[in-house]
Amino acid sequence: MGVQEDPRPSGGLHGLYGVQFAGQSLYSDDEAVKTSIMDSSTCESQEGVGSSRRLLIRRLWQQRPPCLKPIHCSLSCDKHVGETIANVVTSLPFIVLGLQTPRKNLNTALYANSLIGVGIASSLYHTSRGEIRKYMRWADYTMIATSTLCLSRALRDENPKFLMAASTLLLPFQPLMVSAIHTGIMEVSFAKRASIEPELKMAHNLHKMSSLLGGALFIADDVFPQTSYLHAAWHLAAALGVSTCNKLLE
Ligand SMILES: [Zn+2]
Numbered sequence: 080m081g082v083q084e085d086p087r088p089s090g091g092l093h094g095l096y097g098v099q100f101a102g103q104s105l106y107s108d109d110e111a112v113k114t115s116i117m118d119s120s121t122c123e124s125q126e127g128v129g130s131s132r133r134l135l136i137r138r139l140w141q142q143r144p145p146c147l148k149p150i151h152c153s154l155s156c157d158k159h160v161g162e163t164i165a166n167v168v169t170s171l172p173f174i175v176l177g178l179q180t181p182r183k184n185l186n187t188a189l190y191a192n193s194l195i196g197v198g199i200a201s202s203l204y205h206t207s208r209g210e211i212r213k214y215m216r217w218a219d220y221t222m223i224a225t226s227t228l229c230l231s232r233a234l235r236d237e238n239p240k241f242l243m244a245a246s247t248l249l250l251p252f253q254p255l256m257v258s259a260i261h262t263g264i265m266e267v268s269f270a271k272r273a274s275i276e277p278e279l280k281m282a283h284n285l286h287k288m289s290s291l292l293g294g295a296l297f298i299a300d301d302v303f304p305q306t307s308y309l310h311a312a313w314h315l316a317a318a319l320g321v322s323t324c325n326k327l328l329e
Contacts, residue, residue: 162310176318189232224257233328289319292319296316
């Protein structure tokens, strides 16, 4: 493995939900065992069934599969120089897409710039090594979340102001949640537009296929961390998905 980082980093951004290291649960195994022993003794004497249920939920949460943990492509991508080159090369289409995105108004211009930012942040993350890498990863995920927020704004100016303000505030701390919410808004807009504008049908079908492929590759990248180039393939599927979204802005 080309890049091996300390699996228990301290300080900085570590510990924020969005930058928690995959494979590391909120509790260490020992702590989890201690917690469960303490919890089981107190629950019997004090709260009974309610505590047991909470304990069961906590145990299930701790034992959830890696694909349900917040950050993917954790420590295993960029295993060797070839994979780093593939990851950087497959980040470049986002810069090209950003340059091609129609800039009709401030919102679309912000979205176009955010795509260029995604390509740059991704390239920097994949080429970074050592202590700075975890900050670069945070920048990479935050930039992706920023672009989903900008796209949702560019597509739907009538998004509730509270949602947009809350998303902006949450960007640095919960990038995955912001990405999920605004990707959802974009998917609904795309499906609605495709249902009334037949010329968007083709782009929407391509978008659905690339989203499914991207989702499968995202999970595969996490489940098979030793398999090279899965992350680069995910970059390509995501870039294809983004290119179809540009049809909505034309
Ligand atoms: Zn990447």
